[in-house]
Amino acid sequence: MIPDPGEVHRALAEVYDPELDAPITELGFVNRVHIDGNHVTVHYTVPTFWCAPNFVFIMSQDIRTEVGRVPGVAQVTVLVHNNCMEKEINFGINAGRSFAETFPADIDQNTDLEALRHAFTVKGFLARQDALIRRMKQAGATDVVILDLHIGDVHQQGDDLLVQVSPLHMTLHVRSAGSDLARYLHKRRQLQLSIDPAARLFTDINGQPIAADNLAAYLRYSRVARLNIAFNTSLCEGLLRTQFFTERQHDYSSIGDRLMIG
């Protein structure tokens, strides 16, 4: 069986730039996917020559894993372009080597890519959570109401949310927050935090409730984590466009904009 191109694309959409918390397909990194029988070759370009090789390695590895899961795929070749370490990374990844095996000279350094990945998943979690909480606050929800919500209290209607505020028997209408909810729940799933309707909607990274008198301090940090991701995303997209999509070089729109909730 020959792999379906749509399936391959969906698999690539599961590959994230760990730092930007966005799929490489949305970021415009993927240049070309070539399907030759059961062999899929993916070419992608990172925004700068100096993009951190450890992050690049994570992306190449994830491409290999995700595309390798598509039915009919027997072999995956991943080729990254525009990076100072592209030769080493391409060789290591396609030989099935780990980061430490690929860069043995650096073995004494921090080669624990999973710890690095986790640190950025946490930042992504905080940013997405902050976006959703802001939407709810803008719709008039108080801290106490927000922190009491359970996942089952929130219902999506188009791109809006209807939130049951049980003690008050009220329904709160939160505009344009549907995708924020989906993105937040997606991250909870990644972190293996409960998405059960009976589970609390907002918890800290360890699944523990956030105390109301702590919320302001908690959000001050999340807010800047959210801004940081948006800033980096817009910067990376801009650098990519300037070098490789010059017709869009003065297009300053960014997928990071979805985190910019005034």
Add this chain to the structure above:
Amino acid sequence: MYSTIDGREIFIIDAHTHLWDASPENQRGRLGKGWIDCFYAYHKNLSPADKVWTLDHYQRYSVEDMARDLFVEGYVDMCILQSTNLFEFYHTGFNPIERNAQLKEAFPERVILNGSFDPRHGEDGPLGLKALRRAKEQYDIKGVKLYTAEWYNGSRGWKLNDPAAYPFFEECERLGITNIHIHKGPTIWPLDRDAFDVADVDYVATDFPGLTFIVEHCGLPRLEDFCWIATQETNVWGGLAVVMPFIHSRPRYFAEVMANLLYWLGPDKLTFASDYALWTPGWLIDRFVSFELPEDLEAEYGVRLTMETKEKILGLNAARLYGIDAETKKEQLRAMPVILDGAAPVAT
């Protein structure tokens, strides 16, 4: 000097500038080329279209070009040159202190020249302890620029709290080199660790209370971690290089970053910088002087970007760090206008 419509004269220090040579003759293979191409992408992407240079000019510009862009057309009264070596990428380095010194020699009253060190060079290396003492003697440096992600002899970086770095900070204290500018920002990564990590600043800031640590680029892309540290440590400042040009391309992002920095650090620990020649200062200053924080951010963060705050950021804060009396300096410079007649030496 920037004069506002209502007659206010703002003293300007561009706190992060370079006189670099990234010409093809100086590039050591693909690393030197990759470096400057990456810089050029930043320049092209974030500058207004009419401020974009050719790549050729961007790779190498003269002392006179720099003086014109800063002192004649850029409102800049004084600039701080931050030496960046990169000897593994460029035969004679990118902008080592010797090259930067050419601007200092041409405009001694307008230029603050900073050195650098690298603990991996030990006592005798080109960026070792002896070289640091020599730079103090020769140029009376009051600051250094540290590039912890520099490649050296197979190593791709060091941390500020490496034991080998401590004798250097002790020497800085002893010599009165009190301003430690640290590159914590985009464009270079050591392979093996999260080079953006700002946690090492926390250690040295605590251990060396007599030194001021100016985190250039505000730790972007690790703004949240930087803000956290800078709030705890009174001797940690933020340098606005790379943050500034967002004022043109993404003013809302710029506003949010400024609101955060004012909230976490306050108005007294931030310094303006163009990062020349990444960007030129003239347009950045024009935009910044007239920039206003949106009301929703003022309300949410409880901060204001008043003209007084702008004056601090544009010059008075850096003047304080370097012991410069702004009023005296204004008077002095008024008597010595910069006239470019081709007499200034050309960078070699």
